Amino acid sequence: MGLFGTMPGVSGSIEVVCGPMFSGKTEELIRRVKRAQIARQKVQIFKPAIDNRYHETEVVSHSSQSMEATPVNSSVEILQRVFDSTRVVAIDEVQFFDENISIVVEKLARRGIRVIMAGLDQDFRGLPFGPMAALLAIADTVDKIHAICTVCGAGASKTFRKNPKESTQVLVGETDLYEARCRAHADFFGEDEDQLAFFSNLNANLNDSRSKTKNL
Numbered sequence: 428m429g430l431f432g433t434m435p436g437v438s439g440s441i442e443v444v445c446g447p448m449f450s451g452k453t454e455e456l457i458r459r460v461k462r463a464q465i466a467r468q469k470v471q472i473f474k475p476a477i478d479n480r481y482h483e484t485e486v487v488s489h490s491s492q493s494m495e496a497t498p499v500n501s502s503v504e505i506l507q508r509v510f511d512s513t514r515v516v517a518i519d520e521v522q523f524f525d526e527n528i529s530i531v532v533e534k535l536a537r538r539g540i541r542v543i544m545a546g547l548d549q550d551f552r553g554l555p556f557g558p559m560a561a562l563l564a565i566a567d568t569v570d571k572i573h574a575i576c577t578v579c580g581a582g583a584s585k586t587f588r589k590n591p592k593e594s595t596q597v598l599v600g601e602t603d604l605y606e607a608r609c610r611a612h613a614d615f616f617g618e619d620e621d622q623l624a625f626f627s628n629l630n631a632n633l634n635d636s637r638s639k640t641k642n643l
């Protein structure tokens with residue numbers, strides 16, 4: 428802070444790192460947090476209390492890098508827990524938060540805080556996950572990062588659930604339940620495509636019989 432209150436050029440920001448499972452979102456979040464800490468900025472890390480797959484109070488990436496994180500039950504709880512001296516707020520698994528999360532991060536950014544979030548942009552059906560569509564819209568920067576498709580080795584932007592019959596959106600990330608897939612190998616809409624194929628066959632048959640009638 429200078430003589431004039433806020434320093435020129437110092438304002439808050441909203442950053443989203445998103446992508447499918449196994450894309451390294453949490454590693455990227457941890458990387459940004461470490462750089463802020465090297466710059467001696469006070470950082471607080473939060474995660475939803477639901478994400479207890481590895482550790483209650485740590486952010487843990489699939490490659491087992493970890494950092495202390497405060498589990499919270501709602502997005503408003505983040506507002507209550509951020510200290511005045513905090514310059515950077517990092518939030519992992521942000522897709523699990525309620526819809527108020529976008530209001531919360533806007534408020535933090537308006538207070539001059541840099542907010543960095545990591546989360547799944549899409550659920551296993553390829554649809555926007557929880558509050559992510561809103562967060563991507565209000566973010567200053569968005570990085571969509573890719574995993575590797577387990578079928579063909581191409582860049583993967585989708586999370587594929589091996590057993591799609593279980594229909595709850597929130598299944599906390601067990602490695603063996605999910606795979607990263609490219610668009611071609613994430614067959615979310617198999618049934619729709621079958622229907623499309625059925626109707627286009629029907630049309631072809633109709634056209635066939637019409638042309639036959641004409642030839643008679």
Ligand SMILES: [Zn+2]
Binds near residue numbers: 580
């Ligand atoms: Zn593929």
